[in-house]
Amino acid sequence: MIQDLQYYRALGLRDIQIQAIEEHAQNQEEPARIIEEHKDSYTIISGNGSGRAFLSGKLRFELTAGNLPATGDWVLTGSQEPYIITELLPRFSKFSRKIPGKKTTEQIIAANVDLIFLVMSLDNNFNLRRAERYLSLIQSGGADPVILLNKVDLLSREEAENKLKDILTVTNVPVHLLSAITGEGKDIIASYLKKGITIALTGSSGVGKSSIINALTSDHVQETGETRNDDKGRHTTTSRKIFFLEQGCMLLDTPGMRELQLWDAEEGISEVFSDILELAEHCKYSDCTHDQEPGCAVKKAMEEGNLSQDRYRSYHKLKSEASKQQSMLDENFLIQKRKREKAIHKEIKKMLKERGRR
Template sequence: MNQLERKDFHSFFQEQVKEEEHVARVTRFSHGIYTLADDTHTYTANLSGRYHYESVKSRDYPAVGDWVVFQPYENKEKAIIHRLLQRRTLLSRKQAGTGNEEQVIASNIDKVFIVTALTQEFNVRRLERYVQQVYESGAMPVVVCTKRDLCKDVEEKIAHVNLSAPGVPAHAVNTLTGEGVELLLAEVQPGETISLIGSSGVGKSTLINRILNDEVQKTKQVRESDDRGRHTTTHRELFSMPNDIFIIDTPGMRELQLWGEERGVESTFVDIERLSLHCKFRDCKHTSEPGCAVQKAIEAGEIDEGRLKSFKKLKRELHRLELKDRHGQHITNRMLHGPNKNKFSN
């Protein structure tokens, strides 16, 4: 293997590759076909028969952002993928429906730009879900509020973001003029990979075009009646910038179903977790118990009551997910709705 010069090929990945092996990064996946890129070539690739046979779960398969070991053929235009390198981070969500399957969004991401619009789409409860999933991935979240030119109370909404995502950087940008984009990009260092996630119509594709200074992604008009856009991006794709920063765009989401562990909620709601340490009872549910520091903070206007409800809802959702993974759907329903349900509920 020729040592790759790409700055995103960190030592973490280098140590996993033998000298005679070819390695490249997955830059696109669409209709069962992978696109790989190394320093000099782009390959159209498929999985080897053995790889496909040994893969069981969705996370076993390569995702956009992954590094893979491959064998080129047909004059270095096509390739067979033989092995997936261990990941640094993995951004996933639960697949839609009543099942318990993971859907991988992208991998090996350093920072995730959570894109939301400062218009009717703005929703701090939804934002909390995105922040939760990013922390679960191992990446760091950054909130990007687009369409600042259409908002009359930008500072007030950014203040709401800061309360709903403590410690998470938040930027208001105008993707049409570029206002605020330079400060946003200061969050990223050369060699890092960022991913953009958010609902459809919030301006992810327009932001990508502004960052790359090129019309690489198609954009569509947003309906004025409900501020909703149609899915512009239909697949996941990795783009590279001249300053050695890499960007993964993803399709817009109508709904983000969480994937992860219940304990991961602590990172998103660090303010509530800190207050919980001062509650009179260690197992305080933050409802009507005497000496509840969280309820005291709500009464003092320090925390929004909706944030506490969101905290409890996400914990219940992830708790149920863990039970389903451990016991299956039928047993989980009996645990949560049967005569001993209080034993398993939060």
């Protein structure tokens, strides 16, 4: 039985984790939430306060590189320092990507978050195609996205409203204009800050995530950096960390990402591009590739100006990327399966050989 359940619910504990705790927790084990990641350890918070925690040897051996605990995760630990993490509890949501490079491995950016603020700045960072990519990943992971168009103070009101109209052509999720410098939009953002929920901030480097956190916390808790001349920004946040707000909610800051490769994003792509899927239902052929086939509703929509070619190309690019990644995952699965089977056959052969000697 969990002691002081109300306290843990205020930290974001959900029924899915409570059920797992009741099934798996041993004596002297208690739930804790990871609020920051370090190179070889974590900072956790529990009924005993906060402190450093380390993975047990068994858990480190059992978990794959792509399924290690991440900021926002709930775990089971011992009740005394040094805290040893013995179990990773189920997640109700996650935001993840494929790690940069050639390896086909998942990287968890944030776990157990209710909302994700996708921050875009109204300078050269503003990019509809990038927004579609982020939204595909966010909506695949189970969190609700909200787009914040930051640095509205850089534009005239008309220019800002035009950017708002542009983003609303590719999504129906909530979108808000914001200035972390002047405070415009702060009251609207504050309406999302409800007790017990966790909100992650994500976006490219230099879009102002740390400035937003500082504005919402009314304190200078995050370093901020000047944007470079090319508008790419500098990394001022280097780790994923949860901040606690006086409203009772939690903000999870993440480092800016210059590379965002898809991971298990098929469902999110379908949600982000639902308009194209609805058009495809009216194509003459059920297996229409929207290329040269007659009676293609998607091609017709593009010809009539009801669907931009850029948006369709974005959809096609993300679908192809997701399909290629799935093929690589299937191939890796088969390779690992063959390795396991080979090891089993080798062990059986060894046992039979030893029996023959008796």
